Amino acid sequence: MLHWPLVALVAGGSVYLLIALVAAWHYLALRRPSEEEPDAAPISILKPLAGADLNLESNLRTFFEQPYPHFEILFAVADANDPAVPIVRRLQFEFAQIETRLLIVGEPPCPNRKVWSLHHLVDAAQHELIAMSDSDIRVDPRFLHEINREFANEYIDLTTCPYRAVAGPSFWSRLEAVGLNTEFIAGLLTARLLEGVHFAVGPTIVARKRVLAAIGGFDRLKDYLAEDFVMGQLASGMGFGVALSPYVIEHHIGAEDRARNFRHRLRWNRSTRRSRPAGYLGQIFINPLPFALLLPALAPAWWPLSAACLFLRFILAFTMHHAVLEDRRLLSIPHLLLQDFLSLAFWLAGFFGNTIDWRGRKYRLNKDGTFSPCDESPA
Numbered sequence: 001m002l003h004w005p006l007v008a009l010v011a012g013g014s015v016y017l018l019i020a021l022v023a024a025w026h027y028l029a030l031r032r033p034s035e036e037e038p039d040a041a042p043i044s045i046l047k048p049l050a051g052a053d054l055n056l057e058s059n060l061r062t063f064f065e066q067p068y069p070h071f072e073i074l075f076a077v078a079d080a081n082d083p084a085v086p087i088v089r090r091l092q093f094e095f096a097q098i099e100t101r102l103l104i105v106g107e108p109p110c111p112n113r114k115v116w117s118l119h120h121l122v123d124a125a126q127h128e129l130i131a132m133s134d135s136d137i138r139v140d141p142r143f144l145h146e147i148n149r150e151f152a153n154e155y156i157d158l159t160t161c162p163y164r165a166v167a168g169p170s171f172w173s174r175l176e177a178v179g180l181n182t183e184f185i186a187g188l189l190t191a192r193l194l195e196g197v198h199f200a201v202g203p204t205i206v207a208r209k210r211v212l213a214a215i216g217g218f219d220r221l222k223d224y225l226a227e228d229f230v231m232g233q234l235a236s237g238m239g240f241g242v243a244l245s246p247y248v249i250e251h252h253i254g255a256e257d258r259a260r261n262f263r264h265r266l267r268w269n270r271s272t273r274r275s276r277p278a279g280y281l282g283q284i285f286i287n288p289l290p291f292a293l294l295l296p297a298l299a300p301a302w303w304p305l306s307a308a309c310l311f312l313r314f315i316l317a318f319t320m321h322h323a324v325l326e327d328r329r330l331l332s333i334p335h336l337l338l339q340d341f342l343s344l345a346f347w348l349a350g351f352f353g354n355t356i357d358w359r360g361r362k363y364r365l366n367k368d369g370t371f372s373p374c375d376e377s378p379a
Contacts, residue, residue: 003295006295007302009288009291010291010295010309013288013291014309014312015285016285017313017315018312019190019193020186020189021315023190023192023193023194024189024316024319024323024324026193027192027244030246031246037145037149038152040069040070040148041128041129041151041152042071042126042128042129043071043129043144043147043148044071044073044125044129044130045072045073046074046076046121046122046125046130046133047063047073047074047075047121047133048075048076048113048118049075049076049077049082049088049117049135050078050082050113050359051082051083052084052087053135053136054136054254055252056087056135056136057090059252060087060088062138062139062140062143063133063139063143064091064094064095064098066143066144067141068145071127072098072100072101072126072127073100073101074100074102075088075102076103076118076120077102077104077117078104078105078107078113078117079104079106084135085102088100088102103124105120108222110222110223111370111371111372111373112222112223112225115218115221115227119218122209128210129151129206129208130206130212132204133204133249134203134204136252136253136254137163137203137204137251137252138166138252142247143247146247147159147206147245150206150246150247151206153241155241156243157207157235157240157241158200158208159200159205159207159244160197160199160201160204160205160228160243160244161205161245162248162249162324163203163204163248163325164249164325164326164327165180165181165253166251167253168252168254168256170256170257170261172257172258172262173254173256173261175335175338175339175342176264176339178331178335178336178339179342180253181320181325181327182316182317182320182339183339183343185320185325186286186316187283188244189320189324192244197232197242197243197244198236198237198242199236200229200232200235200242201228201229203249207231207235211240214235214240215238220234224369224371225274225356225369225370225371226271230369248325248326262346263356263357265346266350267356267357267358268346269347270353270365271356271365271369272350273350274367274369280347280350283347284347286343287343287344288313289313289341290340291309292305292309292313293310314333314336317331317336354366355374
């Protein structure tokens with residue numbers, strides 16, 4: 001009888017994989033670009049920075065190299081001695097024709113440093129259309145044209161750009177990139193298909209300035225760890241049009257060692273559990289591969305179900321990696337297998353504990369998704 005729970009998990013996981021494949025085809029069918037080129041609306045690009053990340057200058061350069069007629073780039077750092085400052089100054093000098101500003105915003109009075117920077121950047125932005133992008137993002141020269149084309153639709157108010165993860169030189173970053181490029185993106189597209197887009201996710205979000213004001217601005221988001229998710233949730237709840245962009249960005253995830261990578265994964269899972277408790281429980285079906293490999297050992301007669309599940313997992317992984325994210329690099333099957341086991345382990349670990357380590361400090365996650373330093377009383 002011990003094998004029946006495994007049968008249920010593998011069968012449920014197989015159904016999820018089929019739905020995710022349908023979600024991928026649905027997304028690909030709807031993201032064909034329009035032939036029309038709308039008038040170029042001015043755009044403000046906002047870049048909160050903290051330190052000199054790996055390849056920071058190369059990443060930022062791609063935003064300066066946009067062949068778009070009217071845009072500005074605003075940067076924010078906590079203090080003038082931040083290692084990112086000379087990199088920004090160098091690019092400002094090289095691209096003197098581009099309108100740019102660097103803001104020194106000081107130490108934040110709230111837990112979320114990124115939100116504090118974005119609060120100041122949005123206030124300083126001159127244009128209605130705002131592209132908020134992390135320091136580890138790289139884009140191609142079509143970025144602003146594609147964003148402008150998308151927001152020519154008056155029913156679109158906020159979009160999330162899906163991202164293709166590019167690993168750094170470490171083994172652990174390569175595993176994480178495989179997970180992001182096969183598992184995470186599949187979850188986004190499945191949620192889009194089944195529920196619609198009532199969320200936003202981190203690295204690059206584009207929104208109309210009036211939408212950010214309507215949801216209460218970044219003052220409303222300052223205490224949330226997953227401020228991106230909450231931003232999309234609030235905007236959708238108020239009736240604004242929230243969508244998953246057809247434009248894919250590159251997310252360069254650096255070269256974390258094992259300890260930092262594990263802390264990062266645990267923080268992500270604990271945060272997701274707080275942000276979407278019901279959805280987090282359902283994630284057990286997102287990683288059926290370990291169960292599919294175990295099932296034939298306990299019940300050999302069920303090997304066809306396991307084989308079908310494995311086949312669907314590999315087809316979905318290649319569809320997401322190559323068709324949806326247009327990644328030309330070869331997908332490593334050994335990395336995929338190991339990543340699925342690791343992802344399941346961190347999903348389980350996410351149920352335990354309410355503290356996280358972030359940028360060298362320990363924080364407590366509260367039940368409502370907010371977080372606070374551990375030396376403060378819980379909310």
